[in-house]
Amino acid sequence: xxxxxxxxxxxxxxxxxxxxxxxxxxxxxxxxxxxxxxxxxxxxxxxxxxxxxxxxxxxxxxxxxxxxxxxxxxxxxxxxxxxxxxxxxxxxxxxxxxxxxxxxxxxxxxxxxxxxxxxxxxxxxxxxxxxxxxxxxxxxxxxxxxxxxxxxxxxxxxxxxxxxxxxxxxxxxxxxxxxxxxxxxxxxxxxxxxxxxxxxxxxxxxxxxxxxxxxxxxxxxxxxxxxxxxxxxxxxxxxxxxxxxxxxxxxxxxxxxxxxxxxxxxxxxxxxxxxxxxxxxxxxxxxxxxxxxxxxxxxxxxxxxxxxxxxxxxxxxxxxxxxxxxxxxxxxxxxxxxxxxxxxxxxxxxxxxxxxxxxxxxxxxxxxxxxxxxxxxxxxx
Amino acid sequence: xxxxxxxxxxxxxxxxxxxxxxxxxxxxxxxxxxxxxxxxxxxxxxxxxxxxxxxxxxxxxxxxxxxxxxxxxxxxxxxxxxxxxxxxxxxxxxxxxxxxxxxxxxxxxxxxxxxxxxxxxxxxxxxxxxxxxxxxxxxxxxxxxxxxxxxxxxxxxxxxxxxxxxxxxxxxxxxxxxxxxxxxxxxxxxxxxxxxxxxxxxxxxxxxxxxxxxxxxxxxxxxxxxxxxxxxxxxxxxxxx
Numbered sequence: 001x002x003x004x005x006x007x008x009x010x011x012x013x014x015x016x017x018x019x020x021x022x023x024x025x026x027x028x029x030x031x032x033x034x035x036x037x038x039x040x041x042x043x044x045x046x047x048x049x050x051x052x053x054x055x056x057x058x059x060x061x062x063x064x065x066x067x068x069x070x071x072x073x074x075x076x077x078x079x080x081x082x083x084x085x086x087x088x089x090x091x092x093x094x095x096x097x098x099x100x101x102x103x104x105x106x107x108x109x110x111x112x113x114x115x116x117x118x119x120x121x122x123x124x125x126x127x128x129x130x131x132x133x134x135x136x137x138x139x140x141x142x143x144x145x146x147x148x149x150x151x152x153x154x155x156x157x158x159x160x161x162x163x164x165x166x167x168x169x170x171x172x173x174x175x176x177x178x179x180x181x182x183x184x185x186x187x188x189x190x191x192x193x194x195x196x197x198x199x200x201x202x203x204x205x206x207x208x209x210x211x212x213x214x215x216x217x218x219x220x221x222x223x224x225x226x227x228x229x230x231x232x233x234x235x236x237x238x239x240x241x242x243x244x245x246x247x248x249x250x251x252x253x254x255x256x257x258x259x260x261x262x263x264x265x266x267x268x269x270x271x272x273x274x275x276x277x278x279x280x281x282x283x284x285x286x287x288x289x290x291x292x293x294x295x296x297x298x299x300x301x302x303x304x305x306x307x308x309x310x311x312x313x314x315x316x317x318x319x320x321x322x323x324x325x326x327x328x329x330x331x332x333x334x335x336x337x338x339x340x341x342x343x344x345x346x347x348x349x350x351x352x353x354x355x356x357x358x359x360x361x362x363x364x365x366x367x368x369x370x371x372x373x374x375x376x377x378x379x380x381x
Numbered sequence: 382x383x384x385x386x387x388x389x390x391x392x393x394x395x396x397x398x399x400x401x402x403x404x405x406x407x408x409x410x411x412x413x414x415x416x417x418x419x420x421x422x423x424x425x426x427x428x429x430x431x432x433x434x435x436x437x438x439x440x441x442x443x444x445x446x447x448x449x450x451x452x453x454x455x456x457x458x459x460x461x462x463x464x465x466x467x468x469x470x471x472x473x474x475x476x477x478x479x480x481x482x483x484x485x486x487x488x489x490x491x492x493x494x495x496x497x498x499x500x501x502x503x504x505x506x507x508x509x510x511x512x513x514x515x516x517x518x519x520x521x522x523x524x525x526x527x528x529x530x531x532x533x534x535x536x537x538x539x540x541x542x543x544x545x546x547x548x549x550x551x552x553x554x555x556x557x558x559x560x561x562x563x564x565x566x567x568x569x570x571x572x573x574x575x576x577x578x579x580x581x582x583x584x585x586x587x588x589x590x591x592x593x594x595x596x597x598x599x600x601x602x603x604x605x606x607x608x609x610x611x612x613x614x615x616x617x618x619x620x621x622x
Contacts, residue, residue: 051523075525082523084516090538090613100524133615149524159523 001027002048002157002189007057009043009213017043019213021057025206028187032204034194036236040213041193045159048191049078061157076100079150079158079188083165085142087134093119093145094130100153118148121185123178140171147179151186160192164199176202197237201225201247209233221248226368242361243325251327252320254360255341255350258284264293264308268301284340284348285311292317292340292348317342318352324360327352388602395595402584402591411580414573414588423592426569429487429559430600433494434552441499442544445506446532461507464500472497472558480565490559490567497558498551505547509540542612549604556597560589570596 002025009018018040025031033041046052048059050071059066066074079100087096095102097118098111106114119126122144134142143164150158164172164179180203183190194200200207201221209216209224216236217229225245228234237244260283262271275283275298282297285307294313302310316330318341331339331354341350403416414422448457479493480486513536521535563571573589609617 049523051519072525072527075523077525080520080523082516082520084514084519086514086516086518086520088517088521088535089615091615099521099526103525103530133613135615152524 001025001062002191003058003060003063004044004048005058005060007044007047007059008055009040009047009052010055017213018047021210021213021215023208023215023218025189025191027189030183030190030192030203030205032192032194032200032207033210034197034200034204034207035210035216037195038212039210041195041208041210042161043213044210045161045191045193048157049075049080049159051075076103076153077155077157079153079155079160081146081150081158081160081163083162085146085163085166087142087145087149089134091133092130093124093132093134093137096134096145097149097152099149100155104153114152114154115148118151119145121151121182122148124148139167140175143167143171143175147175147182151188156189158188158190158192160190162194163192165194165196172199179203198244198247201244209236211236221245222364223368223371226365227371227373242365243328245361245364246324246328246357249324249360249364250320251318251322251324251339251341251350251352254324254356255320255352256356258340258348258351260284261286261348262296262307263288264306264311266307268303268305268307271296271301271307272298282336282338284351286348290347292342292346295336295338295340297336312336314340319343320349324352324357328357388598391598392595395591395598398587398591399595402588405584408582408584411582411585413585414576419573419588419592422568422570422573422589423596425567426556426559426571426593427596429490429494429562429567429569430552430555430596432491433555433559434498434548436491436495437498437502437551438548441502441547442506444499445503445544446510446537448503448507449510457507461504464503467496468500472561473564476558476561476565485566487567489565490562490569493562494555494558498555501547501551501554502544505550506540506544509543509547510536512543513539538613539616542608542616545604545608545611549601549608552604553597553601556593556600560593563589 004021004023007018007021008016010016021040021044033044035041043052047054048066050066054067088099094112094115097115101111101114115130116126119129124141124144129137129141129145134145137145146163150160164175167175176199192203204221206218206220207224208218211232217224217233222245224233225237225241225248228237228241260274260278260280262274262283262285264285264287271283275281282295284295285293287293292314293308294311296307296311300310300312315334316339318327318330318339320341320343322330322341327339331337331352337354339352340348341352343349399419402413403419405413407413444460447453448460475496476490476493479489483489483492517535517539518531521531526534559567559569560571560574563569563575570589570593574586574593577583577586577589
């Protein structure tokens with residue numbers, strides 16, 4: 001657990017980079033320092049591992065004041081990754097990853113096995129990459145090695161300063177996804193600096209939004225989006241905050257059972273009966289094994305033909321892990337406006353519709369406002 | 382490959398010229414230097430250059446390094462400026478001054494050449510250390526390397542090729558400059574050249590000039606090889622591109 005108590009940073013020329021910052025980051029929490037450039041987020045991050053000395057206040061890690069520790073020892077226990085990556089060009093990938101293990105005096109064999117494990121973890125084939133030099137890697141690969149290196153000494157805490165900032169959007173997206181998976185596995189306490197709101201919403205358990213060295217709001221992404229504390233937060237998030245909130249939810253969280261499901265060998269009369277009974281104009285179609293095949297509307301039905309002969313195959317389908325913002329965009333592409341959610345074996349496991357999304361978002365906004373309100377009340381009491 | 386062919390070719394021509402002139406025995410009424418004299422002059426030449434270079438390395442690298450530290454960053458432009466001015470004084474004048482101040486001979490020559498060798502070494506060490514990317518240093522610090530470890534494991538290894546290039550340049554230049562030092566009685570190949578000029582016999586001048594050129598080329602190739610060997614594998618490709 002990391003605790004910042006009234007932390008401030010004033011530079012010799014009088015600029016106050018960070019003013020009276022207090023917050024707490026729980027064990028295993030992914031905390032984002034977010035804000036426009038010059039807001040003090042990077043300064044705050046670097047004060048945690050004492051790369052920048054504090055002007056006032058205290059930082060406690062697991063209850064121990066960081067000022068009580070040797071700065072080099074402190075830093076060896078905290079993973080550190082930066083936008084420029086800063087791989088050592090004269091060392092191999094393995095040597096780069098083993099930087100902290102070597103400082104900690106681990107055996108050569110252990111250093112090597114750590115490098116192998118971590119390369120594997122960040123999705124680089126160890127045998128191919130372990131003896132390469134940084135100049136022999138692409139930007140994305142270098143960034144992966146940077147992530148592996150910051151995990152090198154198996155630190156409980158990671159500090160990451162825009163680690164995916166300098167990469168093309170496609171690679172960045174992939175690295176974000178993979179890093180989230182790694183975090184699911186490792187459960188590190190992470191402090192992550194970014195100026196990209198979408199990245200913050202996607203990655204963070206908690207977001208600390210800063211401006212001019214001050215903490216504007218510290219909340220989970222959903223609360224930040226649905227109950228912005230003041231005008232600055234509202235402006236920073238933008239008018240499309242509801243849409244941004246969609247990214248926080250995945251198809252599996254909100255999908256519902258399909259109203260009517262037919263089999264491909266059903267005949268027209270059966271389908272019409274079913275639709276009439278349910279008051280629906282369309283139905284989803286699967287085969288006997290539950291595999292999703294498409295959908296059928298009442299207009300399409302022809303007497304004497306089975307559903308399988310007249311069904312309309314799907315343009316797009318969602319996976320359980322598809323974020324709702326992507327699902328929404330798929331819905332616009334789908335003629336029926338309803339999206340089937342299928343699992344890896346193409347079994348239909350649910351549906352998403354505009355109505356479902358609207359209900360969910362409305363509920364989310366109400367909940368967050370309630371939570372924010374009770375927080376504020378609690379603060380007063 | 383072609384580089385080596387040219388190198389070997391040049392060296393053979395220069396050695397050939399030296400052997401040919403030496404084998405003449407005499408040109409007109411003037412006797413050319415004996416083989417043993419040419420050899421000892423060459424060794425003496427090398428000795429002067431090596432002493433001056435060794436001193437310059439021992440003193441130049443620490444100065445160049447210290448000039449990049451924060452405490453000395455204020456004085457480093459002055460330091461580099463001074464060294465630059467030193468370099469603009471004509472070689473001939475400087476060697477003359479050294480000869481007058483320290484007495485004619487070996488010591489004055491070594492001191493003069495040392496001062497000349499110092500500048501490229503200080504400047505390249507300074508530039509090499511400064512060229513270490515700040516994010517690399519920051520990453521090193523952030524991972525808990527101590528200041529000393531950052532110097533030894535990051536800054537010096539990364540600056541090494543540039544420092545080596547400085548040593549190489551100053552060595553080659555000094556092989557030429559050392560010939561002028563013959564003027565103040567330091568000995569070496571400069572002696573033969575001076576003699577040749579005094580009696581106006583081209584062959585005798587060549588007897589000093591050809592081995593000096595051969596020496597410069599050999600040292601350049603040798604130090605070039607060391608430079609490559611000193612460059613970490615991971616940095617060779619980036620350097621060439």
